[in-house]
Amino acid sequence: MSTMIKMVRVLTAAAALAVAAPAFAAGEGPHVERQSWSFAGPFGTFDRAQLQRGFKIYREVCSSCHSLRLVKFRNLAEEGGLGYSEDQVKAIAAEYTVEDGPDDAGDMFERPAVSSDAFPSPFPNENAARASNGGAYPPDFSLLAKARAAHRGFPWFVFDAFTQYQELGPDYIYGLLTGYEEAPEGVEVPAGKYYNPHYLSGNAIGMAPPLSDELVEYEDGTPETLEQYSKDVSAFMMWAAEPHMEARKKIGFRVMVFLIFFAGLLYFTKKKLWKNVEH
Template sequence: MSTMINMVRSLAAVAALAIATPALAAGAKVEIDYQNWSFAGPFGYYDRGQLQRGFKVFQENCSACHALSRVAFRNLAEDGGPGFTEDQAKVIAADYIVEDGPDDFGDMFERPAILADRFPSPFPNEQAARASNNGAYPPDFSLLAKARAPQRGFPNFVFDIFTQYQENGPDYIYSLLTGYEEPPEGMEVPDGQYYNHSFLAGQFISMAPPLYEDSIEYTDGTPMTVENYARDVAAFMMWAAEPHLEDRKKIGFRVMIFLIVFAGMLYFTKKKLWRNVEH
């Protein structure tokens, strides 16, 4: 009897925690501006032009502070990626300097990056990064679109199972990049920080507004607005975090078709085998 009571208590505690955690997240004053992404839904795919524009935003505006340490230059030319050719990826890699070695004398040396290398960090270590950013540590962009996805809370996460909504990470990044504004009247912003109504860790963020109108040149005719910059770099970060998204969705669709056909075959096989047996 005592064992049964303990099991009930444990289940109740787990249920309470599961309900309380989303409730706390839902109570936070975070404004999310939901976007329509090409990679959303079971048939989603990456927009190659958007990924290339997003890479341009990262390279010209974000790479001075943020690393992309889990992405190799060769990934830019792989299937499912931004659609660069191998020669274009080589040119991009050659603009970066990486540390290699040791050489025959045991010394480390620097050389231009090649396709096999990963994007080098702009700082040698975390302490140097914090020293250059007033104590704040710029996060690595590689997995940020997955790692910073805010909890949706109850009952939204239940609906997400049926709507297959998984884009809360890119939605949050877009909202954060476009969420800078003047603070409400009477609110004092600490020195070295900025007001952002979409920042998960509070309304004050150490990063200055990174995007401005017409600051990055688009050559494909896309309007050079903060909203487009934010949307494109968020899509690029989603690809960096999940480069095989298209393959995953294609395989998932094929598996569902197989399971439906297989279930039908099992049903008719059962009907045939048991047709002469009285029930």
Template sequence: MLRKLSVLAAAVGVLTVGVAGPALANGGALPAKEVHWSFEGPFGKFDQAQLQRGYKVYREVCSACHSMKLVAFRNLGDKGGPFYNEKYPNSNDNPWVKAIAKDYEVADIDGETGDAIKRPATSADHFPSPFANEAAARASNGGALPPDMSLLAKAREEGPAHIYSVVTGYKAPPAGLKVPTGGHYNQYFPGDLSSAWSGSHEHVPPGGFIAMAPPLKDGLVTFDDGTKSTLDQQAKDVSAFLMWAAEPKLEERKQTGFAVLIYLLLLSGLLYASYKTVWRNESH
């Protein structure tokens, strides 16, 4: 656990070392990498196998520092979720959801003594924070505060592609760039590197400094479905999972929107036919 905490020092896309500001010349973060997602487009859907792999990356790596407090365990078994099964329309009855919840402990109060206790989570509980409070989180991460990941994919303009790009965007700093203690150079993380750059200000390197050390590497997580566990695969899967966490009703929203469009088209046709019928004998 201590090794994981030292690796996951901060937040994807939020924590910096130094002060971010306007980039000079060709500085600034690179645009997010182009990634094809199964949930793109009006008829896109989440890939359940990918969501399950992404959850495993979150559980074994990200959850050591990052909470997901807006997501309840039962949501994992909702329709469109990573562990949805039509046999269990009520996700609280889903055995996979129950098993996952029991792997966590949540804070509670003893009803008899009033003492603070820890108990195994149930499907009704939300994902707990790995730290008791903000001060403890900062103390364990060199002063940086790992953000909650519930809405991270929606909070970034480039969505899950931003998360994927940052996680895979660590590079050796170019000669002439002084990286501060505790910082890591990342081409896809926004920032102003001009003060740390000893070269021409017309050629400031893209990117910024991020406090989080590279969190993923080849083979770090073993996928149950046999998918090869490369850094790229882990990054894509956890980014897709975080997109689901941020918008778990995405598929239902698309289906509703499509139904509404069909209704509006039919209504428009009926209105036009009515108009032609009512005014057919009138001159215009």
């Protein structure tokens, strides 16, 4: 009975922590609203149309400042990619130029990009990037959806392991892109900064609001709103950070089925081998 009472006390304490956790988490980072994503959950998959829209936003808006150096053009046509054909990828790559070399004379030269190339950076180096952005360094988009996420705090990260909640990065990016607002009374924003309560490193961010309604033209009839743009580019950034997510989930599911089946075999084998042995 005493063991049962202890278990009840532990569960009660855990429940109390769960109720209090939002207050603790709120002090550790900005509040992040959970969004609905097609790739959420253990069986979630990417929406190819959404990924292509997000890629369009990256090319037309974000690529002027942000690099995508860990993604190669050929990744767009691979299984689990954006659904482009190899010919479409070659056409996309041909729109870019990359530095290559050295040639026979020892000089570097530029050439049209090919499928095996990575997306070229908009700036030759970090100093040039900072000089063009008021001292701020635009982060690379390749892993941003996994690297930028508000800390959930205890015990939420424990629950996330069981609920398979892995979308905190896209949730944060969406909140950041839609979170620009006028600074409240009494809050001073430094010159060249913009007020955004969703920003991880304080409320003042060096990036001007990058998106607005009707900024990018969609050809599939999807609403051209700030919210839709933000969601599409956040989904694309999640794909860029984990392009093999769908394959990982499929393998994980098969492994879990195998382990459950194998555990059952071990249990019944043990029962059969030891059924005539007195304990």
